[in-house]
Amino acid sequence: MSETRQDLAKIEGTYVFDGAQSSKGYRLNKFFFSLNRAENRAAYKEDPEALMERFGLTDWEKRKLREKDWLALAREGGANIYFMYKMGSVTGDSLQHIGAAFRGETLEEFLSTRKVKGAR
Amino acid sequence: MGRIVAGIGSSHVPAAGAAFDQGKQDAPEWKPLFDGYRPAMDWLREAHVDVAIFIYNDHGSEFFFDKYPTFAMGVAKSYPPADEGWGPRPLDPVPGDPGFSWHVAESLVRESEFDMTVCQELSVDHGLLMPLPLLWSHQPEWDIKVVPVAVNVVQHPLPTARRLWKLGQALRKAVESYPEDVRVAVLGTGGLSHQLHGERFGFRNEEWDRRFMERIVSRPEELVELSHHDYMVQGGAEAVEMIMWLGMRGAMSPEVKLVHQNYYAPMLTGMGLLLLEDTASS
Ligand SMILES: [Fe+2]
Numbered sequence: 001m002s003e004t005r006q007d008l009a010k011i012e013g014t015y016v017f018d019g020a021q022s023s024k025g026y027r028l029n030k031f032f033f034s035l036n037r038a039e040n041r042a043a044y045k046e047d048p049e050a051l052m053e054r055f056g057l058t059d060w061e062k063r064k065l066r067e068k069d070w071l072a073l074a075r076e077g078g079a080n081i082y083f084m085y086k087m088g089s090v091t092g093d094s095l096q097h098i099g100a101a102f103r104g105e106t107l108e109e110f111l112s113t114r115k116v117k118g119a120r
Numbered sequence: 121m122g123r124i125v126a127g128i129g130s131s132h133v134p135a136a137g138a139a140f141d142q143g144k145q146d147a148p149e150w151k152p153l154f155d156g157y158r159p160a161m162d163w164l165r166e167a168h169v170d171v172a173i174f175i176y177n178d179h180g181s182e183f184f185f186d187k188y189p190t191f192a193m194g195v196a197k198s199y200p201p202a203d204e205g206w207g208p209r210p211l212d213p214v215p216g217d218p219g220f221s222w223h224v225a226e227s228l229v230r231e232s233e234f235d236m237t238v239c240q241e242l243s244v245d246h247g248l249l250m251p252l253p254l255l256w257s258h259q260p261e262w263d264i265k266v267v268p269v270a271v272n273v274v275q276h277p278l279p280t281a282r283r284l285w286k287l288g289q290a291l292r293k294a295v296e297s298y299p300e301d302v303r304v305a306v307l308g309t310g311g312l313s314h315q316l317h318g319e320r321f322g323f324r325n326e327e328w329d330r331r332f333m334e335r336i337v338s339r340p341e342e343l344v345e346l347s348h349h350d351y352m353v354q355g356g357a358e359a360v361e362m363i364m365w366l367g368m369r370g371a372m373s374p375e376v377k378l379v380h381q382n383y384y385a386p387m388l389t390g391m392g393l394l395l396l397e398d399t400a401s402s
């Protein structure tokens with residue numbers, strides 16, 4: 001069944017990672033991808049601004065990262081969640097933290113919607 | 121000749137890999153998941169599978185968007201665990217089977233016109249490594265060889281559900297044209313329902329998951345007909361990766377025997393496991 005990009009755009013609270021998003025998010029996602037390497041994780045922990053600068057992030061991208069505005073990064077910034085959640089390895093934010101922020105909830109509020117707290 | 125003896129659908133959840141490494145198999149929040157794999161592991165041991173073809177996806181571990189293959193496969197001697205951001209998992213590299221893998225590549229590209237990106241170095245992430253040690257023993261060494269087949273289910277445009285089904289059929293043709301006796305399992309990993317981004321984060325749909333697991337056994341054509349949009353609406357945006365289970369099912373005989381299944385959805389992801397026996401080979 002063929003479908004258009006318009007079809008894909010219509011799910012509420014969902015930002016389909018398509019070509020437009022991937023082009024827009026290229027720098028950001030490349031920065032997140034770099035966190036697969038221990039030396040880059042160490043570099044971030046040492047001096048986050050320097051690593052963001054090395055990957056040529058814009059002022060907006062840097063600001064949203066400092067603010068941990070995960071929703072804006074995904075929606076307007078083109079960040080892909082599989083790449084962005086690697087930030088947790090240097091900031092300590094779990095996927096649930098990031099998810100709660102997406103929903104505009106605290107972590108506790110989000111976890112209260114789940115059956116079992118420890119698993120995922 | 122090569123024979124497909126089993127098909128397996130399994131979720132792939134990074135937190136479950138971490139729980140495994142931390143020895144949390146009997147922790148109350150994880151036990152229903154890990155226990156669910158034991159009957160499958162026992163059955164597979166008796167089935168003497170030589171090679172497992174894994175239809176899975178990479179999650180920003182090995183492939184970046186500078187060059188993003190729609191379909192890639194490994195032909196390597198071994199596949200090291202990827203560093204996904206927290207250091208590689210403490211598992212030995214998984215052995216491959218270059219001779220068999222190159223045969224599969226030849227057959228896919230020449231006979232079936234599936235133009236694969238062929239990889240001689242490939243690290244594997246939770247898309248393959250989470251289910252693997254729950255299905256085959258990894259100590260003292262891996263009791264299985266793998267052929268990783270990586271699918272783009274991350275950056276749209278994605279291959280369609282039908283394309284995955286056809287990939288499965290092509291894999292069967294490849295296996296059955298292999299001159300040596302090799303017993304093969306085909307796996308499709310991913311899903312089931314989950315959404316990991318946007319305000320819809322945390323969306324799950326247990327009813328859809330259970331129906332999917334029923335239909336993939338007896339009425340897979342219905343699932344082949346569905347669009348990406350259908351999968352994302354019903355299962356959550358990241359559940360579109362469930363189309364990889366159709367790659368597994370497409371590789372199986374039309375009739376299959378349901379050997380074992382498990383379902384557990386405690387947190388973000390509906391975690392499913394399905395073990396099917398190929399009836400053409402029994
Ligand atoms: Fe996945």
